[in-house]
Amino acid sequence: MSALAGACSVTLDARVASAIVPLDVRAWRADLLARLASGARIVTLYGRPAPSAHAGAAAVMVTAVVQLTDGRLEVTRAVMDAARGYHAMTADVTALHCFERELHEQHGVRVAGHPWLKPIRFEAGGRAARDAYPFYAIEGKEVHEVAVGPIHAGVIEPGAFRFMCLGEIVHHLEIHLGYQHRGVEPLLLRRDARKLAPLVETIAGDSSIAHTWAYCAAIEALTAGDERAPVGPEIEAARGVMLELERIAMHLAGLSGLAADVGFLQGASSYGRLRTTAINTSMRLCGSRFGRGALRPGGSGVRLDAEAGAGFSRAELRQNLALLVNDLAIIDDCFLSARTVQHRLKGAGRLTTAQATELGLVGPAARASGLTHDQRAFGAGVYAEHPVTVVSEPSGDCWARARMRIVEIGRSLAWIAGVLDGDPVWTPRRASTAAPLELVADRLVVSVVEGWRGEAVHCLETDAAGALLHYKVQDPSLRNWLGLAIAVRENEISDFPICNKSFDLSYCGNDL
Amino acid sequence: MSAQIAVLALAHLVVLLTLPFVVVGVIQRTKALWAGRKSPPLFQLAFDAARLLRKRPVYSEVTTYLFRVGPYVVLVTAVVSGMIVPILGARAALGFPFDFVWFAYVWGLGRVALMLGALDTGSAFEGMGASREATFSAILEPALFLVGGAACLITHERSFDAVLALRATTVTGGAGAGVWAGSVVALFILVQVESARLPVDDPTTHLELTMVHEVMILDHSGPELAALQVGSAIKLTVGLSLVAAFLNPLTGRAGPPLAAAANVALCLLLAVAIGTVESLVARWRMRAVPQYIVVALIAAGVALLATTWQIGGAG
Numbered sequence: 055m056s057a058l059a060g061a062c063s064v065t066l067d068a069r070v071a072s073a074i075v076p077l078d079v080r081a082w083r084a085d086l087l088a089r090l091a092s093g094a095r096i097v098t099l100y101g102r103p104a105p106s107a108h109a110g111a112a113a114v115m116v117t118a119v120v121q122l123t124d125g126r127l128e129v130t131r132a133v134m135d136a137a138r139g140y141h142a143m144t145a146d147v148t149a150l151h152c153f154e155r156e157l158h159e160q161h162g163v164r165v166a167g168h169p170w171l172k173p174i175r176f177e178a179g180g181r182a183a184r185d186a187y188p189f190y191a192i193e194g195k196e197v198h199e200v201a202v203g204p205i206h207a208g209v210i211e212p213g214a215f216r217f218m219c220l221g222e223i224v225h226h227l228e229i230h231l232g233y234q235h236r237g238v239e240p241l242l243l244r245r246d247a248r249k250l251a252p253l254v255e256t257i258a259g260d261s262s263i264a265h266t267w268a269y270c271a272a273i274e275a276l277t278a279g280d281e282r283a284p285v286g287p288e289i290e291a292a293r294g295v296m297l298e299l300e301r302i303a304m305h306l307a308g309l310s311g312l313a314a315d316v317g318f319l320q321g322a323s324s325y326g327r328l329r330t331t332a333i334n335t336s337m338r339l340c341g342s343r344f345g346r347g348a349l350r351p352g353g354s355g356v357r358l359d360a361e362a363g364a365g366f367s368r369a370e371l372r373q374n375l376a377l378l379v380n381d382l383a384i385i386d387d388c389f390l391s392a393r394t395v396q397h398r399l400k401g402a403g404r405l406t407t408a409q410a411t412e413l414g415l416v417g418p419a420a421r422a423s424g425l426t427h428d429q430r431a432f433g434a435g436v437y438a439e440h441p442v443t444v445v446s447e448p449s450g451d452c453w454a455r456a457r458m459r460i461v462e463i464g465r466s467l468a469w470i471a472g473v474l475d476g477d478p479v480w481t482p483r484r485a486s487t488a489a490p491l492e493l494v495a496d497r498l499v500v501s502v503v504e505g506w507r508g509e510a511v512h513c514l515e516t517d518a519a520g521a522l523l524h525y526k527v528q529d530p531s532l533r534n535w536l537g538l539a540i541a542v543r544e545n546e547i548s549d550f551p552i553c554n555k556s557f558d559l560s561y562c563g564n565d566l
Numbered sequence: 567m568s569a570q571i572a573v574l575a576l577a578h579l580v581v582l583l584t585l586p587f588v589v590v591g592v593i594q595r596t597k598a599l600w601a602g603r604k605s606p607p608l609f610q611l612a613f614d615a616a617r618l619l620r621k622r623p624v625y626s627e628v629t630t631y632l633f634r635v636g637p638y639v640v641l642v643t644a645v646v647s648g649m650i651v652p653i654l655g656a657r658a659a660l661g662f663p664f665d666f667v668w669f670a671y672v673w674g675l676g677r678v679a680l681m682l683g684a685l686d687t688g689s690a691f692e693g694m695g696a697s698r699e700a701t702f703s704a705i706l707e708p709a710l711f712l713v714g715g716a717a718c719l720i721t722h723e724r725s726f727d728a729v730l731a732l733r734a735t736t737v738t739g740g741a742g743a744g745v746w747a748g749s750v751v752a753l754f755i756l757v758q759v760e761s762a763r764l765p766v767d768d769p770t771t772h773l774e775l776t777m778v779h780e781v782m783i784l785d786h787s788g789p790e791l792a793a794l795q796v797g798s799a800i801k802l803t804v805g806l807s808l809v810a811a812f813l814n815p816l817t818g819r820a821g822p823p824l825a826a827a828a829n830v831a832l833c834l835l836l837a838v839a840i841g842t843v844e845s846l847v848a849r850w851r852m853r854a855v856p857q858y859i860v861v862a863l864i865a866a867g868v869a870l871l872a873t874t875w876q877i878g879g880a881g
Contacts, residue, residue, distance in 0.1 A: 200690040200775070207772040222694075222852060315776075317768040317849035323601035394765060394848035402851075547694070548852040551773040 063290055063435035064271040065502040067119075067127035071515055072496050074131050076115065079140050082132030086118050089128065090147050094120040095427065096414060097127065097502060098511045099153035101161040102524040104133050112136040114161045117513065117526075119500050125432025127500055139164025142171075149414025152532050174532070175232035175565045187230050192218040197225070200547065204233050211561035215550075222546050227539045234565035239525055247493060247514070247522040248273055248351055255346050258529050258563035260307075263300040264505025265527070266349040267293055268512040271501040273351035276516060277491035285352060287436065291473050292356035292480045294436040296336065296348045298466040301506035302378070303332035305459040308558045312456055313389060315552050316398040324385040328378055335374045338366040350484060352491075358480040368474060375474075379467055386460050399453035403541040403553030406450055415537045416530045417508020419557050422458040423450035429504035440472045452549075455556035462506075495520040507560065508534065529563025574822055575659035581830060582648040586799035587612045589806065589837045596841025611799055615792040623788030629686050636683030637783075637790035641797035643676035648800055652726050653807040655814045655829035656822050663724040666714040670707065673760065673801070677703055680794075684782035691774045695781030698852070702766070702778065705859045706759050712866035713749045716873040720745055729808070733817040744872025748865045750812050754836075755862035757805035759855075761798060764844040766855050776852070806836045 077085060090096060097119040104115035117131045134140060142165045144151040154165045156174050165171060176184045191199075198219055204212040212233040218226045238257055242250055254269040255262040270293075274285060306329035313321025333343040340348035340355045347355040359365040389395055405415070410423035420427065421444070430442040445461045447454035498515045508530025517523040538557045542550050591608035598605035607613065625633070647669050649660045662668075681699055684692035717728035720741070732746060759766050762779030774781055783794045810832035811817065816825045850858055 198690065200694065202775065207774055313848075315771070315773060317764050317771065317844070318847070319597060319601050319845045323603060327602070392846075392848060394850065397854070398848050398851055546852050548776040550775050 063294060063430070063433040063437045064267060065121070065125055065127060065429045065432050066271055066275060066500070067129065068275040068497055068499040069129065070496055071498040074129055074498065076131045076133045079132050079134045082116070082118075082130060083140055083143060085130050086120070087143060087146055089120050089130070094122050094128065096147070096149055096153070097121050097500070097509070098513060098526065098528050099150060099157070100513065100526045100528075101157045101163060102515070102526075103161070112162065114157075114163050116157065116163070117498070119511075119513070121427075121502075125429075127502070129498065129500070134163065136161055136163045139166060141166045142168035144168050144170070147414075148412045149533070151536065156532075173232065175235045177235065184230075184232060187214075189216050189230070190218070190226060190228055192225055194220075196220055204230075213561045217547055217550070219547055222548065224542050224545055224547050224550065227542050227550070229535050229539050231535070231561055231564050234562040236562075236566065238527060238566040242525040242527070243522060247525075248277070248491075251350050252346070254527075255344075257527055257566070258531075258560045259344060260304055260560065261300070261505045261507060261510060261529065261563065263293070263297045263345040263348065264503045264507075264510040265512070265529075266345075267297060268501045268503040268510045270349050270351045271503070272499040272512050272514045273493075275499045275501070276493045276497055276514060277351070278494075285354075287439075288478065288480060289354040289483070290436040291476075291478055292339075292354050292358070293349055294440070295470050295473055296340065296345050296356060297503070297505070298470050299332055299336045299339070300345055302463050302466050303329050303336065304506040304558075305463045306332055308555065309389070309456065309459055311555045311558070312399075312452075312552060313395075315555050316395060318389065318392060318395050321385060321389045321392075321395070324381065324388075328381055328385070331374055331378055335371065338370070353482075353484040354480065355482045356480045357482050358478060360477070360479050368477065368479075372471075372474060375467055375471060378463075382460075382463065382467075390457070390460070396453065398549075398552065399456055399556075400449075400451060402452040402549045403455075403538075403545055403556060404449070404451040405537060405541045407448070409540060410450065410537065413537050413540065414533050415508075416533050417504070418458045418462065418506070419455060419508065419534050419537055421446040422454040424448045429502050429509050433504075436473065440469055442469060452552050452556040493520045493522065505530065507531065507558065507563075527566060529560055529566075531559040531561075531563040534559050535564060570822070571659075574654065574656060574826075577826065578649070578654055578659055581653055581826075582645065582800065582803075585653075585807075585830065585833065586796065586803040589803045589833065590799045592834050592837040593841040593844070596838050597845050600842065600845030611795065615796055618787075618792035618795075619789050621788040623786070623790050626687055626785060628688050629683075629785075632679075633683045633686040633785070634790065636679040636686075637786055637793040637797070639679035640676040641793040641800075643672045643679075644797040644800035644804065647672045647676075648804040648807075650726060651804050651808050652730055652811045653804065653829065653833075654822070654826035655730070655811055655817045656825060657727055657730065661725050661727060665725045666710070666718075669726075670710050670714075674703075674707075676797070676801075680782050683786075687785045689785065691777075691781050691784065694775075695777055695779070698778045699782065702759055702855060702859060705856055706756060706862065709752045709756055709859075709862040709866040712863070712870050713752050716745050716866070716869040717749060719870075720873045720876055726808075726811075729811050730817050733812065733814060739876075741872045741876030744875075745869045746812065748867070748869030748872065750809060751865035752862045752869065753805070753809045753812065755858065755865070757802065757809065758840070758843075759859060759862075760805060761802035763802075763840055765847050765850045766858060768849050776849075803833065806833045806840075809836055 099118040101114040101116045104113040106113040114136050115133050120128050144154050154168055157163045158165045159173055159177050200217040202215040204214040214230040216228045217224050254266050257265045306325050310322050310325035336345050337343040357365050359367045405423045407424035410420050410425055426444050426446050428444040430437045431444050447458050493516050495518050500513045503510045511528040513526040515524045542553045587609050590611045595605040650658050650665045652658050681696040684696040717732050721728045721731040723731050762769055767778040810829050813832050814829050816828040
C-alpha cells in the first residue's frame, strides 16, 4: 500500500485495489456508519459493476471514501447483489442521500427504505422519465405552485425548479436536474486514460482547473508507482496559481451576479469588470481565459517569464494583482457598507451549522455556515509551503456567502503574491509522449481538490492489466443543491434568485 | 389670448409625446455614468419601439382579447392622463374641476387592463406580478388623494391648478412649506412605485420571481410591447412633470415659455435623480416595499395636517 498523500497539494490516496478487502454488506454498512459517527466526513460513495458471483445476478462494488479530521482519506468497500441491495443509510446520515440515489439510479442497487429515492439526473429513461418526475405536492386551498424553468431568463444552464408557496412564502422547493446529462463517466472510459485532460476540463467549464488538477494528480499517482517522484514544485506552484485565479474569477462573477440580482448597479459593473482582469490573467498565463490547457498529467501549459518580452512577465502578473487588490478595496467597501445591500442579503436563505453538517455541504457554502473544512488546509506541496488559512462565517445566510467570497478573493490574491515572492519562472512542459508511462495495475486512486465551489472528487481504478476500470467524477454541486432547497424554505419567493446566486451551483457538474 | 392657449396646448401635446423618450434616455445615461459604462443612445427607447412596431406579436393559445387590448389601454390612459397634468408649469389644456380624481382612476384603468392581461396568460409568474401590483397600488392610492386634497384645501382650488397656485403665490410660511415638502416626497415615491423603478422594482432585472411590473409584460411582444414600453415611459414622465410643477420656481413669476422650459428642465433633473437612486441603492426586499409606500402616505399625511393647521389658524 502506498501513501502518496503528502507529496501533492491535492488530498490524495492511492492504494492497491485488491488489498482493500470488500466487507460483507451488513458489516460494511455498520463500519461506514461507525466511521461517520466517530467524526469522519463522507467524501464520496459510488458503485461500479463487479464480476458476478453467480450468473444472472448483477453484482456491484460499492466504495465509500471518508475523510478523517486530519485530512487522511479512508476507503471501505462492499460487493453486493444489486437486486438484494442494502438498507438505506440516509435516514441515519442525511448527507448520504445523493450518493444512495445515484447508486440506485446508475447501478440499479436496491436501497431499501430511502426516504427520498428520486432520480439525480435521469441516466436511463430519458425524456419520458424526466417528464414524469415525481414532484412532491402540498395540498390546500391557499397553496400555489410556481414552476420555473427548465429554460430560464438569462443565459444560464437548464434546470427545473418547483416552488410550493403560501402567498409569497416558499414552503418547499424541489429542484429537478438532469437536462445537461452527457454521459461523462462512460465517455471518460472510452479513451486513453492518460489523454483525458481536454475532456475533464469540460466536465464543469467554470471549474476546469479544479477538475483537471484532480485528474492529473490521479494519473500521476497511477503512472508514478511507488518509487518515482511526483511532479516538481515548479509545476505544483503553477497549478496552485491557476486554481486560485479560477477561484478569484468565479467569486468575482458570483459577486457581480449577486449585486445585479439585488439591483446594486455599482457592484454589478465593477465586480464584472474585475472578473475580466482575473480571467485575462489566466489567459496570459496559459492561453485560455478558463484555464484550458494549463494542466496536463506530468506537465504544465503555464508560462511565466522573469522579464517582459513576448510572454507574460512576473511584473505584469504582479501589476494585474495590484489592480485587483486596489479596485477591490474600493468596491468591497461600497458593496458591504450599502445599507440596502445589507438589508437584502442579511437573514435571507439561512442555513445553520447543524443543517450544513447534516446535509454534508462542501466548499464556501459550508464554510459560510460555520463549517471549516477546506482541502487546501490538508494539502502538502505548494499549499504546505504557502499555507491557506481557512475562513468561515457563522451566520449561514446570503450575506455570509457573499462575504465568504470577498474574504476568499483577498486570501487568494495574497496567496498568489506569496508564491510570486519566490520569483518563479514557469515554462510550458509536456510529459514525454515518446514513451508514455503505463498505468500501474490494480490501483484505486482518490484525489480531492478544493475548487472555488468546493471539493472536486475523482476516483480512478485500474484493473489487473493496467487498464482503467472505473472513473468516478463528483462535482461539489451534487451535494450542495439540497442545501439551496432547504435554505429557501420559509423565505420569500422573490428572494430565491439571490439565494440561488449565493450558492452558485453547477448544473452540468451535477448532471455529468 | 386664445392663440396663446392654442400654442400652449400644442406645445403640451408635443412635449407629452417626445419628452418620455428623453426622460428614459437620461435615466439610462445617468446609470451608465455611475456604472462607468458607455450609455446606449439617448433615443434608444424610440429605436426599440420602431423595431418592435415592425414585428408580428406572438400570442399564447390560452390568451383572449383581454391580453391584446391591455397594452393599448395602458398607452391611451397614459396619454390621456398626461393631457390634464400641468407638464409645462401652466394650466393643462384639458384641466377641469376635480381632474386629479379623474387622473387617479385613469391610471387605475391602465393598471387594471395590464393586470387582467397578465392574469389572462394563466402563468404563475404573471399572477404573482399582478397580485403584487394590486397590493402595492392599493396601499399607494390614498397618497395621491391626500396630496391633492391638501393642495386644493389650502389654495381653494379644485384641480391641478392648486399645484400652480401653491407654487405661485397664495401660501407662505410653515404650513405652506409643510404642504409643499410633504407633497413632493409623497409624489416622488408614488412615481417610483407607479413606474416600477428602484428601490421598489427593478426595471432591468431578468429574474421573473422578483418582478412586479416587468413580469406582467413578459408575454407581450411586437407592437404591443412597444405600446407598453412607451406607455410606461409616458406615465413616468407625467409623474415626474407633476413633481416638477411642485418644484418649479418660475410658475406664475415668469412668462409661460420660460416657466414651461423650467418645468421640462426640472423634469429631466428628476430623471437624473431617479437614475442616481437606481445606481446607488439596491432594491428593497419585497416585504419592505409596503413600508416604503407608507413613507409616501405619511408624507402626504403631513401635507394634509399642515393644511388643516393653516386653515384653522386663518379661520
